[in-house]
Amino acid sequence: MGEIATKVLVLGGGPGGYVAAIRAGQHHLDTVLVEESRLGGTCLNVGCIPSKALIHAAEAYSQARHQEAGNAFGLSVGSPALDFGKTLAWKEGIVRRLNTGVAALLKRSRVNILRGHGTMLDGKTCRVETDTGPETIRAEHVVIATGSEPMALPALPFGGKVISSTEALSLLAVPASMAVVGAGYIGLELGIAFAKLGAKVTVVEAASRILPLYDAELTRPVARRMQALGIEVLLGAKAEGLSEGGALRVSASGGLEEIEAERILVAVGRAPRTAGWGLERLDLTMRERFIAIDERCATSMRNVWAIGDVTGEPMLAHRAMAQGEMVADILAGKRRAFHKVAIPAVCFTDPEIVSAGLSPEEAKATGIEVKTGLFPFQANGRAMTLESEDGFVRVTARADNHLVLGIQAVGAGVSELAASFGLALEMGARLEDVAGTIHAHPTLGEAFHEASLKTLGEALHI
Ligand code: FAD
Numbered sequence: 090m091g092e093i094a095t096k097v098l099v100l101g102g103g104p105g106g107y108v109a110a111i112r113a114g115q116h117h118l119d120t121v122l123v124e125e126s127r128l129g130g131t132c133l134n135v136g137c138i139p140s141k142a143l144i145h146a147a148e149a150y151s152q153a154r155h156q157e158a159g160n161a162f163g164l165s166v167g168s169p170a171l172d173f174g175k176t177l178a179w180k181e182g183i184v185r186r187l188n189t190g191v192a193a194l195l196k197r198s199r200v201n202i203l204r205g206h207g208t209m210l211d212g213k214t215c216r217v218e219t220d221t222g223p224e225t226i227r228a229e230h231v232v233i234a235t236g237s238e239p240m241a242l243p244a245l246p247f248g249g250k251v252i253s254s255t256e257a258l259s260l261l262a263v264p265a266s267m268a269v270v271g272a273g274y275i276g277l278e279l280g281i282a283f284a285k286l287g288a289k290v291t292v293v294e295a296a297s298r299i300l301p302l303y304d305a306e307l308t309r310p311v312a313r314r315m316q317a318l319g320i321e322v323l324l325g326a327k328a329e330g331l332s333e334g335g336a337l338r339v340s341a342s343g344g345l346e347e348i349e350a351e352r353i354l355v356a357v358g359r360a361p362r363t364a365g366w367g368l369e370r371l372d373l374t375m376r377e378r379f380i381a382i383d384e385r386c387a388t389s390m391r392n393v394w395a396i397g398d399v400t401g402e403p404m405l406a407h408r409a410m411a412q413g414e415m416v417a418d419i420l421a422g423k424r425r426a427f428h429k430v431a432i433p434a435v436c437f438t439d440p441e442i443v444s445a446g447l448s449p450e451e452a453k454a455t456g457i458e459v460k461t462g463l464f465p466f467q468a469n470g471r472a473m474t475l476e477s478e479d480g481f482v483r484v485t486a487r488a489d490n491h492l493v494l495g496i497q498a499v500g501a502g503v504s505e506l507a508a509s510f511g512l513a514l515e516m517g518a519r520l521e522d523v524a525g526t527i528h529a530h531p532t533l534g535e536a537f538h539e540a541s542l543k544t545l546g547e548a549l550h551i
Pocket residue numbers: 100101102103104105106123124125126127128129130131132133135136137138140205206207208234235236237254275362365366396397398399404405406407409437
């Protein structure tokens with residue numbers, strides 16, 4: 090049995106863990122990263138990246154099919170065909186390139202990558218089952234980055250036709266029909282993609298509207314598009330289990346209903362990975378199911394840090410990465426705290442949704458007097474040339490000093506606006522700052538400029 094002494098041990102090589110390890114290595118801290126599976130975690134292997142690849146392929150195929158009958162600008166194409174095997178291979182190729190890239194970055198930072206399942210024996214010691222036998226690591230600092238896993242419904246356990254996002258991203262063929270339980274991020278991103286690939290999709294959502302974490306105004310264009318794609322949506326409906334014949338049993342206001350589907354994708358949230366690695370041997374304070382952390386990602390145990398999905402919402406890759414980078418800086422002696430004005434969120438539905446900072450309702454709920462301005466893409470030249478006029482940019486600011494509090498957008502391609510929304514909020518922009526910034530023409534970003542002008546009562550193009 091080998092023994093390694095190190096300054097920093099990172100348990101888990103997802104976006105949180107690998108970024109923490111790279112930065113720690115860059116700071117010349119002796120660092121060991123323990124990962125039992127492929128580098129990059131959920132995000133790179135079975136999450137963000139493969140889902141966006143599938144969404145892109147589905148959109149390209151759906152666009153081509155849409156052009157068969159000819160379109161407004163005169164393009165018509167023959168009958169398109171999709172070799173789904175090639176789609177999967179292409180997606181896998183992207184994942185492999187990124188796996189290799191992460192390994193190279195870690196190596197360049199002189200991080201020692203230990204492959205195998207890690208179990209904490211106490212707050213400083215981890216036993217790793219590697220291919221060549223167990224290794225024991227003793228570390229001054231431990232960063233827990235074990236991430237999350239799909240949450241199962243007790244009445245609808247995973248197996249057979251009931252699948253999680255992980256299996257949905259690796260199906261060998263497009264199913265003829267798919268029932269999706271949960272109209273959250275995963276259910277809608279993947280449900281819309283499979284509908285575009287040709288599956289008959291039915292979405293079952295317990296809440297009274299789709300994407301309940303966003304406000305109704307923001308999600309309306311997505312609901313419209315889903316209807317146009319022929320996706321059936323059952324709201325206020327709960328998945329209750331399978332019938333004897335294997336149909337999905339759903340209880341809704343109208344009573345019990347059965348939905349026949351070749352596959353049932355359960356996407357009702359993700360659970361923090363807190364079992365199977367010795368958490369019970371650590372004296373960590375928990376916050377509900379998650380490891381409790383303070384603004385420095387410190388846990389209740391000295392020199393034990395936690396980052397990413399295992400620490401709670403929002404379970405987003407860029408939050409995990411920002412936390413990982415910060416913890417490594419702290420271990421190198423820098424004074425840092427996680428005081429971000431906003432963690433932008435993007436939902437890669439059709440159309441896409443971006444939200445940074447407070448929604449108008451959330452801003453009002455703080456008791457401050459606010460102003461909101463909305464600029465529709467129908468009045469944006471670039472959106473017209475892209476045939477994507479459904480959607481808008483909406484800005485909310487304090488009424489007294491015009492400090493921008495929140496920015497949301499829905500529309501084709503708006504995910505790329507997340508950067509400017511985040512920057513504006515983080516830099517404490519006022520409406521006048523956005524209004525006084527030249528936004529290149531013709532771009533979708535001009536709608537941010539115009540929404541800010543409109544909030545000031547000075548709109549030009551509406
Ligand atoms: P994870 O990525 O879950 O990584 C944890 C790692 O730890 C894993 O590699 C695991 O193998 C390893 N590990 C755990 N325990 C041990 C152990 N005992 N020993 C050794 N190794 C261990 N987020 C976005 O921001 N944008 C998106 O577009 C997006 N799309 C998504 C799409 C899907 C389908 C899914 C499922 C998620 C998506 N997410 C997205 C969420 C994102 O994937 C997570 O927020 C992110 O991966 C969290 O990073 P993490 O480092 O905390 O954990």
